[in-house]
Amino acid sequence: MWTDRPGVVPLLLRRMLLPLAFAAQAQAAGMAQVQTWTLDNGARVMFVESRALPILDVAVEFRAGSAFDPAERAGLAAMTQHLSRFGAGGLGEEDIARRLGEVGAQLSGRIDVDRAGFTLRTLATRPERTQALDMFARVVQQPDFPLPALERERTRIVTNLREEATRPAIVASRQFFAAAYGSHPYALRPLGDADGVRALTRDTIVDFRRRFYTGVSAVVSIVGDVSRAEAGEIARQVAGALPAGSVRPVPPAVPSLPAAQVRRVPHPSLQSHILLGMPAVSLSDPDYFALLVGNHVLGGGGFASRLTVEVRERRGFAYSVFSSLQPWLERGPFQVSLQTRRDQTDEALAVARSVLFEFLAKGPTEAELASARRNLVNGFPLRIDTNRELLDLVATIGFHDLPADWLAQWPKRVERVGREDVLRAFQRLDPQRLVTVVVGAADEPPPAPPLPHQQQPRLR
Amino acid sequence: MLRVSIPLRSRALLTGRLSMAALLLGTALLASGSTARPTVERVLDNGLKVVVREDRRAPVVASMLWYRAGSIDEVNGLTGLAHVTEHMMFRGTRRLADGEFSRRVAQLGGRDNAFTGRDYTAYHQQLAARDLATVFELEAERMASLVMQPEVFAREMQVVMEERRWRTDDRPRAALFEQLYATAFTAHPYRTPVIGWMNDLENLTIEDAREFYRRWYAPNNAVLVVVGDVEPEQVFRLAARHFGRVPARTLPRRAPQVEPEQRGTRRVAFQGAAQGPFLMLGFHVPVLRDAERDWEPYALEVLEAVLDASEVARLPRVLVRESRVAGSADASYEKFQRGPGLFVISAAPSEGRSVGELEAAIRAEIGRLAREGIAADELARAQTQLVAQHLFQQDSMFTQASRIGHAEMVGHSARVFDRFVARTRAVTAEQVREVARRYLVDDRMTVAVLEPTAPGQRKPSLPPRDTRHVD
Secondary structure, three states: OOEEOOOOOOHHHHHHHHHHHHHHHHHHHOEOOOEEEEOOOOOEEEEEEOOOOOEEEEEEEEEOOHHHOOHHHOOHHHHHHHHOOOOEOOEOHHHHHHHHHHOOOEEEEEEOOOEEEEEEEEEOOHHHHHHHHHHHHHHHHOEOOOHHHHHHHHHHHHHHHHHHOOOHHHHHHHHHHHHHHOOOHHHOOOOOOHHHHHOOOHHHHHHHHHHHOOOOOEEEEEEEOOOHHHHHHHHHHHHOOOOOOOOOOOOOOOOOOOOOEEEEEEOOOOEEEEEEEEEEEEOOOOOHHHHHHHHHHHHHOHHHOHHHHHHHHOOOOOOOEEEEEOOEOOOEEEEEEEEEEHHHHHHHHHHHHHHHHHHHHHOOOHHHHHHHHHHHHHOHHHHHOOHHHHHHHHHHHHHOOOOHHHHHOHHHHHHHOOHHHHHHHHHHOOHHHOEEEEEEOOOOOOOOOOOOHHHOOOOO | OOEOOOOOOOHHHOOHHHHHHHHHOOOOHHHHOOOOOOOEEEEOOOOOEEEEEEOOOOOEEEEEEEEOOOHHHOOOOOOOHHHHHHHHOOOOEOOOOOOHHHHHHHHOOOEEEEEEOOOOEEEEEEEEHHHHHHHHHHHHHHHHOEOOOHHHHHHHHHHHHHHHHHHHHOOHHHHHHHHHHHHHOOOOHHHOOOOOOHHHHHHOOHHHHHHHHHHHOOHHHEEEEEEEOOOHHHHHHHHHHHHOOOOOOOOOOOOOOOOOOOOOOEEEEEEEOOOOOEEEEEEEEOOOOOOOOOOHHHHHHHHHHHHHOOOOOHHHHHHHHHOOOEEEEEEEOOOOOOOOEEEEEEEEEOOOOOHHHHHHHHHHHHHHHHHHOOOHHHHHHHHHHHHHHHHHHHHOHHHHHHHHHHHHHOOOOOHHHHOHHHHHHHOOHHHHHHHHHHHOOHHHEEEEEEEEOOOOOOOOOOOOHHHOOOO
């Protein structure tokens, strides 16, 4: 068993930093650039040649995440992705698994609100990668969705969903997204819900697949020990046979919340799980940089950030406390997250709210801001020091259609973020529209509505 | 990894085992030659061992300082102490203010953190290679000059208790795992959880933590591992400059605490707030002691892969897909341990199937394996997957440093990895059958069952009274 202090930079946030990091480093160190091109069917290819290890990583991702689920079939996108490996191109699931295993290759899937896709890691040497890519190409392009596998996986997933529904962290997350996104599809968990999954038929899956797994929607990312010419062949092999499709799907715009909401759900857990936040930002938002740097000061910057210092270090209220931004295609959430012993729920909540409101009202100090900018810029190399991270980076660049100059400008735009920018950008996080979720202790009265910041206890 | 200045196909960066991996996978990689730069090590006068592995793919470094001090070194009533000490290492020294360590690393754009296990505590930083001297200076400072303040300690204990609730108490399967170990081990300290029992945490004192630090945080009880864009001689010089000043100390005697042989199946039930039941089977098995001669640990690793390394491995194939008695099933085994080994099979019954049926099915599958052995292609696939994973791990400097440090903590040098591929490939089908036959048997087995308490029936589980108003 390993006990670790939790990573206070949430994974999703880190993911979004990758493209940025890469650009700056590439510029600074004269590193190889991402090479991009487009297949005949519209699939965008992102390639980074990396020769130091005989490893090849390939990802193919589509705009086919849970945001495209019909409301009554939550889980359709996830099932379509998940089921693809259980029979494809005329081979059964055992054949696929066996042939991948024979060459030591690893196939994994990915599903979130926007994206669905597949990742392959294989030895880059020719016999191994040929066999691995053959399997990968079938899974990506020719899934058969055999009925017995569907029936089995449907049952397993429903069981898993029911199991995770007992966990306070999952209950809190569901409540938060339901409150923050209402009837928008971002309200649903990417894995869906038990009723939706139970209702899935093979026809609905085949239809979803036909509509969303298209060339124009696809991004092929390749990192590893192959040449540009070889990468060209690989891209055609794993995505060239996809139908072109017509338009790239886009999730609906996220409406603004009309008012603050407080949801308290009783749960027998020893800790209350607390989430605060609201829809906030997409990656293409011009205020993204100001929000990124500001959030680093508030609760995204590890042990030096305000939330950690006030909630954890000074008061011992929580083991894990942080704030995060998830810049999705449409406005993804800003969230403050902590867990605390249930009998001190309201005290801890009050401290977290105070820190947040103080920050929204007054922003960071110049010193905090300088420190956050320095950490982000100096930390760039660490975000690209594995091929795996690079793969995630180029996949994100491709998926969000980020222009090359946007990337090149990134360090300067981080450096340029000033106090006024942060204050202005964080105005979108209106305390009068804040979603508060508490799962655990629910017997206490709901917290008072936010006070003007002058009346909040001073924390710093 | 992206720098064009690196010569193409610079296999010189890799160790010999990479080429070995390629050869054994039947590829032509060996043709590219192997002039590997070996992992190098040196012991300073004060006993601090320094291990360096060059990896020039990016201008960064992973630096880890490992202490041979984990929950195995705790005594009755003081469980969780190794981990509490880890937390306090961030909270001030003679020259560093509370939290300054992490702030200084953050200023450099670095990451830092730490983890505690049964056998060790490790502190790690990742940052630009040019800043390595700074983290050596900081680490040397807290190796020699930690200062624990009573009010800081009291607050940090609250954090640690929150961690226990977060990590274990509110996660029924984690709590079940704790019960499995508490039942499988009787005399050996592996019976206690790394995080510590809650009541022990409530009663730990600052003097306990100071004493633990004085006993174990000595250079001659530590190994410094550096992987990255560095020149080994320079790392040795830097290490000598910063850590060389810390005097060696006499380490306390370590009692072997050998676990008495288990005779007969042990069973434990645990009631937790879950939707469905869960099952864990733990078997006492050997770990790697004599790196030259022991073959069983390698056979057990192959067995683990045969059971769950892919969708086509035994447990998912037979239990999840064919009989559908399990919703999920996996196996785990760790051969690098200071204490005794436990081979663990974990599984959830599928809906409508009982935990008893599931246990019977798992034991039947183990029995078949012990009787009939495994097929040649099963063996080959498991070996190939292990070898490939071993290679894939070289993608991360942090993972490389972790593996080296982990091996060092249990008395093996980094050279143990040079033999990994050959030792794994040398395992025969008969040896896999033999370890299953010898060790995955009823008399060495502990069965732990999570009994779900229905949502309507369970009582709110409030913390004990004395923890409710501590501050």
